[in-house]
Amino acid sequence: MLVFSTSDKGGTGRSVTSCNLAYRLCMSGRNVAYVDFDFGSPTAGALFEISTVERGITDGGVHSYLLGQTGTAARVDIGTATDRAELKRVAPRSGRLVLFPGDEGGAEFLTADDAVVTRCAELLVALEQEFRVVFVDLSAGRSVALEIALQATALPQLRRRTARWLIFHRWTRQHILAAAGLVYGPHGLLQTGAACGHDPDELLGSTRYIRTAVPAANSHLTAQRAAQAAWLQEQDVALRRLATANRLGATAVLGATPMEPVLQWREQLILDSDVNAHIANHETAQAYTELARRLVDVASWERL
Numbered sequence: 354m355l356v357f358s359t360s361d362k363g364g365t366g367r368s369v370t371s372c373n374l375a376y377r378l379c380m381s382g383r384n385v386a387y388v389d390f391d392f393g394s395p396t397a398g399a400l401f402e403i404s405t406v407e408r409g410i411t412d413g414g415v416h417s418y419l420l421g422q423t424g425t426a427a428r429v430d431i432g433t434a435t436d437r438a439e440l441k442r443v444a445p446r447s448g449r450l451v452l453f454p455g456d457e458g459g460a461e462f463l464t465a466d467d468a469v470v471t472r473c474a475e476l477l478v479a480l481e482q483e484f485r486v487v488f489v490d491l492s493a494g495r496s497v498a499l500e501i502a503l504q505a506t507a508l509p510q511l512r513r514r515t516a517r518w519l520i521f522h523r524w525t526r527q528h529i530l531a532a533a534g535l536v537y538g539p540h541g542l543l544q545t546g547a548a549c550g551h552d553p554d555e556l557l558g559s560t561r562y563i564r565t566a567v568p569a570a571n572s573h574l575t576a577q578r579a580a581q582a583a584w585l586q587e588q589d590v591a592l593r594r595l596a597t598a599n600r601l602g603a604t605a606v607l608g609a610t611p612m613e614p615v616l617q618w619r620e621q622l623i624l625d626s627d628v629n630a631h632i633a634n635h636e637t638a639q640a641y642t643e644l645a646r647r648l649v650d651v652a653s654w655e656r657l
């Protein structure tokens with residue numbers, strides 16, 4: 354299965370959430386690949402705490418591969434290369450987790466030319482055969498990376514493969530409108546997808562939203578201040594209405610992640626050891642596990 358992670362705005366939690374989902378799926382026994390298509394700002398190495406590829410790889414990353422400068426895209430086995438001790442100790446039944454890092458000093462593509470699209474399709478076909486789940490972290494907005502992914506998946510060699518499109522957004526008014534614009538707006542996912550040869554209905558059926566860092570409207574901290582608690586509840590109701598009105602309602606949502614203090618301070622994987630040490634919230638780890646489950650559960654993707 355190919356999973357494309359995108360968002361309209363930057364800083365939505367797209368990379369952090371995708372890395373955590375990749376980790377959770379690997380823990381449940383699947384072989385998982387994580388491909389960094391955020392060419393201008395590859396961050397996956399940092400998230401998996403691999404100091405040698407923190408800002409991307411110096412030689413033969415995904416960007417150079419797509420440009421045809423190298424025959425194969427560099428790969429890094431995360432369990433071996435990570436600096437994080439707990440991540441090295443993989444559970445007996447877990448799968449492999451492999452990073453395909455971006456290039457240090459890479460840049461966004463300016464156009465999706467045919468040679469780049471063909472190489473992209475070749476890479477995705479090979480990875481789809483080797484791994485149960487392949488995450489592709491695209492850059493934010495209507496990027497050329499998104500167009501390359503849409504063109505590649507419309508090619509005959511990929512069009513019958515299972516592809517999922519995840520749209521990440523924060524739980525605010527502007528983020529909800531931006532996410533809707535990315536899917537339904539001009540030059541958005543559906544319009545660009547149709548121009549590349551996708552059936553827009555099928556593409557929409559493979560698209561779900563993930564609400565990130567959603568604050569608790571009924572937190573015990575706010576309960577002491579009745580006015581604030583009431584205001585937060587009202588906002589939450591208004592945002593739900595706005596989401597539904599913009600076709601981002603409950604049926605189109607894969608799930609949400611709660612506001613996590615650890616992630617407000619530091620971009621990283623939330624391991625069970627962080628929860629057991631009472632550093633990260635149990636609800637956050639649970640949200641990632643549940644999102645990972647839904648991602649691979651066909652029932653979450655039935656046509657509505």
Ligand SMILES: Nc1ncnc2c1ncn2[C@@H]1O[C@H](COP(=O)(O)OP(=O)(O)OP(=O)(O)O)[C@@H](O)[C@H]1O
Pocket residue numbers: 360362363364365366367368369370391394493521565566567610611612613614616617618619620621
């Ligand atoms: N559930 C959460 N609670 C609190 N903060 C979060 C949560 N999820 C992500 N964050 C934080 O939000 C910030 C943005 O996350 P991330 O880098 O994953 O976003 P992105 O959409 O990939 O950004 P970019 O467009 O720069 O690639 C990071 O500091 C991250 O730690």
Ligand SMILES: [Mg+2]
Pocket residue numbers: 367368369391396
């Ligand atoms: Mg990112």
